[in-house]
């Protein structure tokens with residue numbers, strides 16, 4: 001697990017290092033800027049080749065882009081970079097990048113959004129260093145307005161563009177504070193070649209991964225997404241939450257984290273973590289244990305014609321290692337179920353009384369309710385299941401059944417429960433929290449999916465796993481993690497019918513094995529994505545449990 005920081009947490013870590021005298025802010029900025037250049041050369045080694053270099057005097061002479069034949073016969077030209085600097089320390093990093101590239105013979109054009117006199121001290125030093133190298137700093141906005149799209153032309157013909165406009169300090173409303181700042185965001189940045197964002201693409205809130213809206217009436221601009229679309233994002237020390245949640249991943253391109261020599265992140269309850277590979281020993285089974293040592297899960301099913309979802313959960317629970325799995329079937333579906341199952345067992349569960357009777361068997365240590373269950377059956381069985389105080393997963397219909405009275409559900413939940421809502425179910429159970437999350441933010445740091453899941457878990461009094469490509473899991477004490485299915489873990493084929501039922505089964509199976517709710521939810525979410533990656537395109541829900549043996553083998557389980 002690695003930490004995913006907020007801007008405030010990053011500032012605390014940075015300030016503590018500076019206060020301890022280990023490092024200065026200026027040194028951190030130098031390392032950050034150099035880290036960006038290093039990451040660029042690692043990503044595009046062709047840019048690191050020396051033969052492109054020319055003398056510094058020619059470095060600002062851009063000239064028109066040659067035709068292909070001309071280019072073939074011409075002397076090698078210097079590589080061209082445009083660096084867009086903002087008014088804070090993100091801009092300071094940009095000046096370092098500009099200097100380092102210029103020292104390597106690149107032709108570098110720097111545009112400053114803001115007033116050089118008002119730059120914060122470290123950024124100001126780097127502005128001076130850039131100027132001392134003979135570097136010119138163009139005022140950004142006047143260039144756009146006066147030279148009729150000059151900057152645009154440069155951007156679209158540059159070999160590299162650096163976005164150092166806003167980083168973790170993006171806080172104010174883009175429109176109302178600076179009615180003209182939108183112009184930076186009005187560029188079709190997705191079409192710019194090799195656009196590299198320093199820390200975070202400008203316009204993306206690093207805490208929430210949301211883009212900030214602007215008041216289109218005040219600025220007179222068309223509505224749009226006012227954020228840069230980067231091909232590569234280079235961040236420092238640790239990834240930030242915004243790199244992994246909401247629309248952040250879609251705008252970051254690829255994220256590289258560069259070490260800038262800060263100390264390890266101290267353990268603090270408020271710090272959210274990215275779920276990483278579970279340790280194999282957790283998942284291994286004891287060589288002497290019998291099946292009952294690995295728990296017995298009960299998965300309640302729906303009626304006739306509605307049993308498939310619970311079977312998917314059962315398959316998931318078995319494959320993840322539950323010793324036994326029993327499907328609790330209403331009479332109408334007994335024949336259907338019997339003709340479909342082999343390894344899972346089944347038992348008749350006819351209503352509240354039926355479930356009470358079945359739960360007298362205390363070996364049933366993990367319950368799953370929801371997949372394909374039907375809301376009526378869920379309303380009848382959920383209270384009985386919760387009163388039994390077993391580890392319990394509530395998914396799908398077991399959540400929607402309480403849309404009209406979520407408080408009644410919360411009153412019955414206990415700390416052995418895991419709720420697994422997707423976006424729609426989340427809205428039904430936590431409408432006020434969802435409304436806050438879905439509000440388009442105008443200021444940073446914006447309310448995030450992490451904030452929303454934490455608040456929901458606190459209210460529910462149990463673990464909440466809020467699904468999505470950015471699944472967030474939180475417990476009532478504020479512990480929180482993100483299972484990011486982005487970048488090299490992108491698993492778009494997981495968005496398929498029944499995949500949530502398998503996830504509920506994985507969690508139930510792990511709970512049966514004795515995992516704590518938070519650990520079960522985190523491990524299941526991680527395995528779920530790994531199974532999808534293992535199978536690849538063409539995946540359907542049935543395939544997911546079948547990938548577990550291969551995933552386990554790779555983990556060394």
Ligand SMILES: NC(=O)C1=CN([C@@H]2O[C@H](COP(=O)(O)OP(=O)(O)OC[C@H]3O[C@@H](n4cnc5c(N)ncnc54)[C@H](O)[C@@H]3O)[C@@H](O)[C@H]2O)[C@@H](O)CC1
Nearest residue numbers: 014029032088089090166167168169170171172173174199
């Ligand atoms: N925190 C750290 O440990 C380090 C930070 N560094 C860099 O510093 C950045 C953070 O610097 P800052 O805190 O100065 O923040 P930024 O440089 O991200 O931006 C803050 C500046 O933008 C202004 N601003 C914010 N919202 C605005 C809006 N909507 N319209 C116009 N202006 C707006 C602020 O008033 C401030 O001047 C990081 O992203 C990173 O790039 C690095 O130099 C290395 C170390």
Ligand SMILES: [K+]
Nearest residue numbers: 163166198202
């Ligand atoms: K940036």
